[in-house]
Amino acid sequence: MFRQASRLLAQTLRAGLRPFSSDLPAAPTSDSAFIESWKKVIPNIEPPKTPSNFLRPRPATPTSIPSKITVNFVLPYASELSAKEVDMVIIPATTGQMGVLPGHVPTIAELKPGVLSVHEGNDVTKYFLSSGFAFIHANSVADIIAVEAVRIDHIDPSLVQKGLAEFTQKLSSATTELEKAEAQIGVELHSALNSALSG
Known part of the structure; x- marks a missing residue:
């Protein structure tokens, strides 16, 4: 039964009855063919939600550039x-x-x-x-x-300096690839934090 329903869904998609676009309204009428097909094959189970059930219309592109x-x-x-x-x-x-x-x-x-x-x-x-x-x-x-x-x-500069020193030391003493990778991530993150605070 589920196989028949999926076949019907695929046929509906191939027929071009359900264009997939975020320009569609939240409940497009093109879903009605799928729902009818589903109810014929599996009448006692609610039809599943399709992606178009969750899409909202995309706001129109303005004709002039807004100020904000x-x-x-x-x-x-x-x-x-x-x-x-x-x-x-x-x-x-x-x-x-x-x-x-x-x-x-x-x-x-x-x-x-x-x-x-x-x-x-x-x-x-x-x-x-x-x-x-x-x-x-x-x-x-x-x-x-x-x-x-x-x-x-909200960032404490002293903690950033401390973390940078710790991860730099871990990077220099790392023996495995995993330790090196973890230490490198720590150094890069704390360096970026340090740059953010100083710039």
């Missing part, structure tokens, strides 16, 4: 900024520091340990990020997802 960029900055356990309109953000991309202004070209950037700067008028809020991704959309929205982040003003 909307930033969503999230961590696995918290939302630091939600739909915050700012003048500019500077992100620590693996390719180098990247300034993002309203009207920025759509981009996906991998983040490296470094400083995220959020510019709002004369106010600049800085966060130290461990890693993550930034998604810059055509509608002047930036979604920044980080594994870990902390505001720069």
Whole structure:
């Protein structure tokens, strides 16, 4: 029975009745063919949710460049900024520091340990990020997802210096590849923290 339902789903997809795009409304009518087919084959089980059930329409790309960029900055356990309109953000991309202004070209950037700067008028809020991704959309929205982040003003410089010294010593005395790799990560992270605090 499940095999028949999956075959019907594949036929529906091949027929082009379900275009997969984030421009679709949350409950597209094209899902109705799949749901009807499912109910014919397996009437006593609810049809599964399809990806299009979870998609929302993408906001239209503005005809003129807005004066602000909307930033969503999230961590696995918290939302630091939600739909915050700012003048500019500077992100620590693996390719180098990247300034993002309203009207920025759509981009996906991998983040490296470094400083995220959020510019709002004369106010600049800085966060130290461990890693993550930034998604810059055509509608002047930036979604920044980080594994870990902390505001720069919450970092204790003495602990950073202590950690850098410890990991540098571990790197010089490491005997296995695993010990070297762990120590190298520690040195790179603490060096980036040190640079963030001094710059």
